[in-house]
Amino acid sequence: MPTASEPRLIQQFEGAPWEIEGYLKAGGYEAWKRCVQDMKAAQIVEELKKSGLRGRGGAGFPTGVKWDKVLNHRVKERYFVCNAGEHEPGTFKDRHLLKTLPHQLIEGCLIASYTVQAKASFIYVNHEYQEERENLHKALAQAKARGILGKNVFGSGVDIDLQVFEGHGSYVAGEETAMLESMQGRPAMPRQKPPFYPTDFGLYGKPTLVNNVETLCNIPRILYKGASWFTQVGTEKCPGTMMFSLSGAVNRPGVYEMPMGVTIRELIERCSGGVPGGRKIKAVFPGGPAFSMVTADQLDLPMDFDSLKKAGTGLGSAGVIVVDDATCMVAKTLHFSNFFKGESCGQCPPCRMGTLNLAQLMAKIEEGQGTQKDLDSLLQLCGFVKGTGYCTLVTGAAVLVQSSVKLFRQEYEDHIRLQQCPYRPASVAV
Template identity: 85%
Template sequence: MSIATEPRLVQKLEGSPWEIEGYLKVGGYEAWKRCVDGMKADDVVAELKKAGLRGRGGAGFPTGVKWDKVLNHRIKEHYFVCNAGEHEPGTFKDRFLLKTLPHQLIEGCLIAAHTVQAKAAFIYVNHEYEEERENLKKALAEARTRGLVGKNVLGKGFDIELQVFEGHGSYVAGEETAMLESMQGRPAMPRQKPPFYPTDFGLYGKPTLVNNVETLCNIPRILYKGAAWFTQVGTEKCPGTMMFSLSGSVNRPGVYEMPMGVTIRELIEKCGGGVKGGRQIKAVFPGGPAFSMVTADQLDLQMDFDSLKKAGTGLGSAGTIVIDDATCMVAATLKYSNFFKGESCGQCPPCRMGTNNLATLMAKIEEGQGTQKDMDSLLQLCGFVKGTGYCTLVTGAAVLVQSSVKLFQKEYEEHLRLQRCPFTPAAVEV
């Protein structure tokens, strides 16, 4: 199977997703067996560095470097957590992988926990993912009957267990430090920094490796087929493929695995089948509403971490949302502003008050009651709150509004001039 032309992570396996036979037939658990048979931890890390795998959960941090930090930390008590707390609008790739390929995730988790010598290993799953969580538990039971997890793994005299942890289910709980707090029985609130990374101060205050679902699903294939196979596609600095959650105004929304560096246009046209109703593209969120949107003249931008960052936006977890020209951008921005307002944990005053005030001002403008003073206050508030929270939620809320106003200022001006939304019919005077 060619990585360049065939879906790799989304291949159809025989039977129900938790049944192990289909996965074994395509080389499943072979990489795990190599690790159990004596492949050195440093060799695993070296292969990941050679492959250039970067985290698929948002920041794009080099996976091998992160594993190395935990493995060789001066503190020798380590933990591992798979973050499946996906909750961002337009992002559903990890849910798809949980539902369809639980064994590939389990194998990736086992390799990760074993490599960093974790004392305990967990899979933190969004509580809304009920079917996915049950599939995962059934797959774990099948792996246990084969001696792949549990006591005396494959007769090698060591134990390793994966515990499924039902997550809090909020957007902010997906932030790794908030997730770790909730796992210890505390409110799901991001930690004040420093320390900055769970690799230094994670679960129970110990070095902890945290990776998301897609990142871990790449691990077995890289170790089984080699770094050279993985780097056949993608870009030099972002090799491999990415799972794109494509939604919004497209004919075929869904999860698509494409090489890193695919253009926004290719993703929309080849995968999404173009825009609904033959309408024109007005804007696209390449990485979800927490990153700046791009306009129709930027559709040839490459979808990888570095290219999008250079363009002033970001890939994030690749939740790509397409907006057509029949959509009011003020209304669309208000929708996501209300999301950020509702998902703020309230720990940081700038976030608690900032997200609320941003949503209030956006609603006032959309409802036709806004003034130029409100517009000025909106942008001033964005400048005040960016970068002030313990996590990036309030920054994302501010970036959303700034991007919308900058790119679609005329629509905002029309709301002020008409004292109503120009995308709705004017009231009939009687």
């Protein structure tokens, strides 16, 4: 089993992995060369299906199935987009991969674009990631100078290129359809459904393959070492490793690669060195603030898509936020409620008004001005707005509040009874 010091996605490099020489020495671009010289698109897709790789950006959809759908779409004009628009609280693994492994991402993008026969291919990067974007441009120039992309790749007759798109969107622009809208010069607003998926109606209204950074960084290693190698770790239904972003009340915040199915406890104790000051864990967001929290008695839950879903929460992009017992959960929930309020694009009324009203009621209770009626209204509002938006933002905002009240109702009632926050002034926001 790989450890944090023996990862499988981030290999042991001779020299700087962000430079092409170090990447080539570790077998970099060999999978890409094999694809254009020896493999058909259907063979690539089949190998991904055998690996069981699931998307590392949200719902964990099988990667091979998604690629297959675009490859075999009746519409022949297709596109590819790498989604590096990371903007969620507690999630910073894409930034880490862009900075340290740009060539591995480029190789994954080239294979994806080639496989689905994309007319054009893009890497959509968060505009705040200036250093990472410059690093990516440098890596692309290095690869082009070596004939790895551009005209007649590896003498195969294949012409392929990647364009970096600077995304000036927000949190909601991370939603696939909102991202694609912004790339076409329109506001970053999720599309009304149907059509449901970019695989049918994506960029310019054509079938589009969208994958996130970590998913694509897995592709070269799977094709270089084989699907059976990839399935040696992880769980049966969620093989491989995952990059976990750990933050909050931990001694060593950072990005850790561990096998799928690792427990929350092992992530916190083994990787991030536990909680500072000898304090106890009060709650953990296993997949960021848009998913339900878990409490200290659930730390042995496996961190994989299916186990967390069964437990009533979710893995998402694995932004693990730890909350200690010195934190007021009303204040913490208000902090994230304000985030959702500020990030709503305002397109659909349930989200525009729902996130605003949720934040207002949360603030009223936190400030000691709330009543029992306000608490009842808060939960009623969650029920009204959940599942009503064009994207999942308002649902995430409602799930956050519902989870907080369910698990820590006594704290809400104490705020109302005492007419003030019973905790010390303000815990530090994540």
